Amino acid sequence: MSPIGRFVTFEGIDGAGKSTHIDWYVDRLRARGIDAIRSREPGGTPLAERLRELLLNEPMSMDTELMLMFAARRDHLERLVRPALAAGRWVVCDRFTDSTWAYQGGGRGGSAERIAWLEQWVHGDLQPDRTYLFDLPAELAAERRASARTADRFEREDEAFFRRVREAYRQRAGQSPGRFLVVDGRRTIEDIQKLLENDIASIGI
Numbered sequence: 786m787s788p789i790g791r792f793v794t795f796e797g798i799d800g801a802g803k804s805t806h807i808d809w810y811v812d813r814l815r816a817r818g819i820d821a822i823r824s825r826e827p828g829g830t831p832l833a834e835r836l837r838e839l840l841l842n843e844p845m846s847m848d849t850e851l852m853l854m855f856a857a858r859r860d861h862l863e864r865l866v867r868p869a870l871a872a873g874r875w876v877v878c879d880r881f882t883d884s885t886w887a888y889q890g891g892g893r894g895g896s897a898e899r900i901a902w903l904e905q906w907v908h909g910d911l912q913p914d915r916t917y918l919f920d921l922p923a924e925l926a927a928e929r930r931a932s933a934r935t936a937d938r939f940e941r942e943d944e945a946f947f948r949r950v951r952e953a954y955r956q957r958a959g960q961s962p963g964r965f966l967v968v969d970g971r972r973t974i975e976d977i978q979k980l981l982e983n984d985i986a987s988i989g990i
């Protein structure tokens with residue numbers, strides 16, 4: 786019998802700490818003998834990476850942004866995520882549809898009905914087995930971002946935008962408490978690593 790693949794996602798507002806922990810997390814899985822791959826959204830396949838370039842840099846309407854996010858996601862799921870899970874691998878993904886609920890829904894004020902419809906169409910039966918939500922106040926995340934990198938189209942949004950994104954994430958987590966683990970991004974990197982390490986055991990090895 787082939788091993789069971791797992792789908793794990795990392796979420797949070799820009800600057801909350803996802804990238805700092807995701808490679809470490811994948812390394813920890815591999816150290817336990819798990820065949821894990823890291824991916825990201827938008828992106829993860831050649832086509833989706835090209836859409837990412839556009840999404841992060843090219844001005845566009847809210848609706849175009851929403852549809853391109855899901856177009857990139859569909860390609861990523863068909864070509865990478867589903868085949869990997871079917872082969873028993875773990876896919877650890879930097880962002881997934883919770884980002885769409887948070888950014889295009891909460892941040893931009895997009896229609897929940899449309900997002901729900903697209904979600905159902907693009908990946909109805911597939912949801913992550915575990916989602917880590919890195920939670921940090923918008924002002925602290927902005928400070929961390931400022932010292933770390935140049936801003937893309939999303940990162941140039943104001944603090945009120947990121948407060949809405951954060952709130953939408955927290956609502957999502959409240960709706961699926963079994964799937965989400967909310968990580969307090971104010972804790973030290975060492976503390977967060979301990980929490981993640983303990984959690985790996987609970988998601989089935």
Ligand SMILES: Nc1ncnc2c1ncn2[C@@H]1O[C@H](COP(=O)(O)OP(=O)(O)O)[C@@H](O)[C@H]1O
Binds near residue numbers: 803806930933973
């Ligand atoms: N727990 C933490 N405590 C202090 N600084 C952190 C912590 N986690 C991340 N950082 C720093 O904050 C900045 C943004 O983190 P990053 O992982 O790039 O965020 P994200 O991927 O969520 O946008 C980086 O400079 C990183 O070193």
Ligand SMILES: Cc1cn([C@H]2C[C@H](O)[C@@H](COP(=O)(O)OP(=O)(O)O)O2)c(=O)[nH]c1=O
Binds near residue numbers: 880
């Ligand atoms: C997956 C996804 C990402 N995004 C946005 C959030 C991020 O600002 C951006 C890319 O995210 P990210 O990979 O976190 O960028 P970085 O390389 O700077 O860490 O895309 C959405 O708005 N909706 C989505 O569905």
